[in-house]
Amino acid sequence: METNQPNNKEQGLIKMIQRMLNLIIVLVAFIVLLPLVIYNTDTISSWFKPANQKAVTPSFPEPKKSDEASKESTVSAFWQPKAMDAVADPALKEQVYYGRELIAHTAKYLGPNGSVLQITNGQNCQNCHLQAGTMAFGNNYGSVASTYPKYRARSGTSENIYKRVNDCFERSLNGKALDTSSKEMQAIVAYINHIGSNVSKGEKAVGSGLKDLAFLDRAADPMKGKLVYETKCQSCHQANGEGVLNPDNIEYSFPPLWGKHSFNDGAGLYRITNFAKYIKYNMPLGVTHENPQLTDEEAWDVSAYVLAQSRPHIAVPKDWPDITKKPIDHPFGPYADSFSEKQHKYGPFKPIVEKAKK
Numbered sequence: 078m079e080t081n082q083p084n085n086k087e088q089g090l091i092k093m094i095q096r097m098l099n100l101i102i103v104l105v106a107f108i109v110l111l112p113l114v115i116y117n118t119d120t121i122s123s124w125f126k127p128a129n130q131k132a133v134t135p136s137f138p139e140p141k142k143s144d145e146a147s148k149e150s151t152v153s154a155f156w157q158p159k160a161m162d163a164v165a166d167p168a169l170k171e172q173v174y175y176g177r178e179l180i181a182h183t184a185k186y187l188g189p190n191g192s193v194l195q196i197t198n199g200q201n202c203q204n205c206h207l208q209a210g211t212m213a214f215g216n217n218y219g220s221v222a223s224t225y226p227k228y229r230a231r232s233g234t235s236e237n238i239y240k241r242v243n244d245c246f247e248r249s250l251n252g253k254a255l256d257t258s259s260k261e262m263q264a265i266v267a268y269i270n271h272i273g274s275n276v277s278k279g280e281k282a283v284g285s286g287l288k289d290l291a292f293l294d295r296a297a298d299p300m301k302g303k304l305v306y307e308t309k310c311q312s313c314h315q316a317n318g319e320g321v322l323n324p325d326n327i328e329y330s331f332p333p334l335w336g337k338h339s340f341n342d343g344a345g346l347y348r349i350t351n352f353a354k355y356i357k358y359n360m361p362l363g364v365t366h367e368n369p370q371l372t373d374e375e376a377w378d379v380s381a382y383v384l385a386q387s388r389p390h391i392a393v394p395k396d397w398p399d400i401t402k403k404p405i406d407h408p409f410g411p412y413a414d415s416f417s418e419k420q421h422k423y424g425p426f427k428p429i430v431e432k433a434k435k
């Protein structure tokens with residue numbers, strides 16, 4: 078048995094050769110991999126990441142919250158209103174502050190129990206133009222002073238700010254137009270002009286108006302939307318959609334979304350794309366465009382549900398004098414294409430857009 082074993086001298090030599098081979102392998106591996114490691118750490122580290130872990134995209138800087146429109150920021154990525162106390166002339170300053178008050182608490186002055194005139198449905202402009210029209214993608218007024226007067230296809234004419242404000246009085250507030258020379262109209266326009274005076278003429282402020290929302294591949298579904306409404310909206314806007322009036326019977330704490338005190342069917346919000354964009358990035362109350370809560374499907378479906386309910390009607394036979402300029406989601410014919418009123422109201426919109434391109 079002993080004779081089959083290699084002797085001690087042979088064993089030592091074999092071990093030495095094995096160690097040298099190991100050392101050579103390690104050295105070669107080291108020399109080959111070193112430059113890879115140095116120049117390509119990202120690639121290497123990605124080998125060790127789970128396949129579904131995506132690179133983190135840098136997030137957009139937080140915009141500063143507008144503090145009662147009183148502070149101006151020069152660093153924010155989004156438009157911030159020109160500071161209210163920047164107005165030097167005392168009379169103009171008072172007017173601008175009154176304008177802001179009228180936008181935030183319209184009903185107190187112009188609602189059914191208003192102290193100045195009774196010409197609206199009791200909503201406040203601010204219900205749809207959040208933080209008195211200063212919030213990023215909260216349907217703000219950032220681009221109004223800089224872009225009006227402008228041509229609008231709805232009327233087929235050039236509109237100044239008075240006309241545009243009165244459109245919202247007659248449609249969104251389902252009320253009467255304000256006299257252009259009235260103290261109230263002058264104050265509203267002075268306010269809108271002042272807060273937007275830091276945007277160059279002709280330019281659009283970043284984050285003004287509403288943020289875009291992708292179309293669904295299907296029609297928005299009122300039945301699915303009803304469930305969304307019940308779980309995410311009803312606690313404030315109520316099962317009958319009529320909102321909640323303050324105990325003073327003057328202003329709403331939660332505005333109506335349909336029924337006789339709501340906006341009429343000629344209002345901008347009656348178009349589903351506007352409604353869906355507004356609620357996706359602003360509702361339930363408290364969300365912002367940076368932390369929306371509704372999925373795109375929920376936003377479209379709940380919009381369909383709300384817009385399927387009854388609301389005041391306004392006759393506007395002069396709207397869209399050129400029907401080829403009608404927006405795809407205008408819910409009333411006649412149209413330049415052959416899609417139904419139903420499809421123009423709820424979608425699917427992609428086929429309408431495709432057809433229009435041809």
Ligand code: HEC
Pocket residue numbers: 180183200201202203204205206216217218220221241242245246249250265269286340344345346351
């Ligand atoms: C029910 C919701 C609602 C209410 C209430 C409302 N608006 Fe509007 N307003 C809108 C929508 C939606 C638009 C955008 C419509 C569009 O682009 O088609 C708009 C647009 C405007 C614009 C033009 C903005 C731009 O960038 O072109 C002005 C100015 C305006 N509203 C002023 C007012 C004033 C002043 C009041 C109160 C007297 C008021 N709105 C009340 C929904 C509302």
Ligand code: HEC
Pocket residue numbers: 200201203204205207208305306309310311312313314330331332333334340346355356360361362371379380383
């Ligand atoms: C926590 C309470 C609350 C919840 C929940 C909520 N809202 Fe609102 N909503 C409000 C308030 C308050 C306003 C008015 C904001 C203001 O004046 O500053 C408003 C305004 C609106 C407006 C514009 C004003 C109008 O009368 O047309 C719409 C549209 C709207 N909400 C839809 C919805 C939808 C849809 C949901 C559910 C996805 C929802 N809201 C959930 C409190 C709420």
